[in-house]
Amino acid sequence: MLPSSFAYVAPTTVDEAVQALAAGGGDAKVVAGGQSLLPMMKLRLAAPGTLVDINGIAGLDVLEEADGMLRIGALVRHGDLERSALVRDRYPIIHDAARHIADPLIRNRGTFCGSIAHGDPAGDWATVASALNAELHAVGPDGPAVHSARDFQTGMFETRLGLDQVLVEARIPQPVAGQGSAYLKVERKVGDYAAAAVGVVVVLDGDTVTEAGIGLTNVGPLTIDAAAAAASLVGRSIDDAAALEEAGRLAMEASDPPSDLRGPAEYKQDLVRVLTKRALRTAGARARGEQA
Amino acid sequence: MGDKTVVTVTVNGEEHEALIEPRLLLVHLIRESLHLTGTHIGCDTSSCGTCTVLLDGRPVKSCTVLAVQANGRAVSTVEGLEGPDGLHPVQEGFKEEHGLQCGYCTPGMMMTSVALLAENPDPSEQEIREAISGNLCRCTGYVNIVKAVQYAAAKEGVTA
Incomplete structure (x- = not known):
């Protein structure tokens, strides 16, 4: 299968x-890893007139902490994040997610920023970025623009990124004291999208949750920021089973999954409830420096 | 639109120049322009991994990379594995441990294994299974493929 003809820049x-x-003129697409875009072009689901390949732009592979933020450039591959000691030690939610995206070969090409710009509610990174409250830095003809990861997606394969903007970098606040995070995904087999996945970030003062972020993958038409579930935890103990159960229930209520080959809607909703509780327990343990 | 462009790609250490359409996939450049048909096309939907080649040392699915994106870069295919002293340890492992029946997945399996051993010369069984999780085999089964990689790891460990 070959894509339709396009001009290559x-x-x-x-x-x-x-x-x-x-x-x-609005008919151009950026390609970085191309692991979602090229299959769509081969199936003729997408046929951009111009492909703008950013792989030759120096500096977009930046992966470092600077000025209180983790910078993830547009050419950082899933595999780069999977192999990064910095990410493994300080951003467990990113490490968790990286290890279960697609398969190891695709992880060598596909990129963090590209996945988010693609706007697929099945994409893991949009959920991770939402839970971590990431900034998405773009550049367009009018200069730089910053989008919030929490309301970036506007529809299936639609985002706030302008057609004339390049998403150059995601910036994630560096972890504060007492922060823990986790990403849990249920997939039918390696390489499949999630039946459901949940990403959580918590900040603890002792056992008390002072901040939380919860994102849900592939359980609705958009990547879901389960804000009510996250807010319900603030001020409560991470060891309070009732608090975790309530957060799980609120996350489940925020989800709106379709029934499909990955399971009936009721099953996926219950996955959200259970995965949210489990991810919170793991994140809590990590926040306290326990093995999890 | 779609004007042809000249690319220079180093394949198995040898530089090749080709005049191609930007929509040409890397696997087609390898097979049809360079006539290196050891790299197979399986699913053509980035699921099966038999088209796996190394792009600058990292295994990728060549059905999901544009040939033009390999411009100025190094590609390794299964044809480049055999050296002057004979089979590559990974090739020898697949032969000795019966790591193939029909052989269709084998070039991709071997390229992924070569990349794994370059990064992790002494992988556990679990690490081998994770590394080849993007390469599908529908006949041999994975047991002998894992043994083949273990054979190569042991052999490389001896020669290294």
């Missing part, structure tokens, strides 16, 4: 990429 700077997108 390989810029070496972000400004050139922005110009190429503008020249494409």
Whole structure:
């Protein structure tokens, strides 16, 4: 299967990429890893007139902590995150998710930012970015623009990213004292999308939750920011089984999964409830420095 | 739109130039322009992994990479494994441990295994199974494939 014909542009700077997108007049797409876009183009579900390949832009592979933020550049692959000691030690939710995205071969190409820009509610990274309250830094003809990961997706395969904008970097607040996180995913087999997945971040003062973020993957038309579930935990003990049960129930109520080959809606909703509780227990243990 | 472009790709250490359409997939460049048909096309939907090649040392599915994206980069295919002293230890492992029946998945399995051993010369069974989890075999089963990789790891450990 070959994609439809397209014009190929390989810029070496972000400004050139922005110009190429503008020249494409709304019919241009950025390609980084291409592990979602190229299959769609091969199936002719997508047929951009121009492909702007950002792989030749120096510096977009940045993966480092600076100014209180973890910077994940647009060319950081899932596998880079999986193998990063910094990520493993300080951002367990990212490490958890990286190990279960697609398969190891796809993880060598696909990118964190590309997954988020793709706007697929089955994408794991949009959930992780939402739970971590990430900033998404884009550049367009009018200069830089910053989007919040928590309301970035606007529809199936639609986001706030302008057609003339390049998502150049995600920035994630560095963990504070007492922070723990986890990502739990149930998939039918390696390489499949999640039947359901939950990402959680908690900050503890002693046993008391002072901040929380909860994101849900592939259980609705959008990546879900389960804000009510997260808010319900604040001020309560991470060891309070009733508090975790309530958060699980609220997360479940925030989900709206379809029944499909990955299971009936009721099953997926119950997965959300159970995975939320489990992820909270794991994140809590990690926040206290316990093995989990 | 779709004007042809010249790419230069180093395949198994040898530089090749080709005039291609940007929509050409890397696997087609390898098989049809360079006539290296050891790399197979299986599912063509990035599920099966038989098209796996190394792009700058990392295993990728060549049905889901544009050939033009390999411009200026190094590609390794199964044809590059055999050296002057004979079979690569991974090839020898697949032969000795009966790691193949029909052989269709084998080139991808071997390229993934070569990359695994380059990064982790002494993998556990679990690590081998995770590494090949993007490569599907529908006849041999994975038991002998794992043994083949273990054979290669042991052999490389001896020669290294």
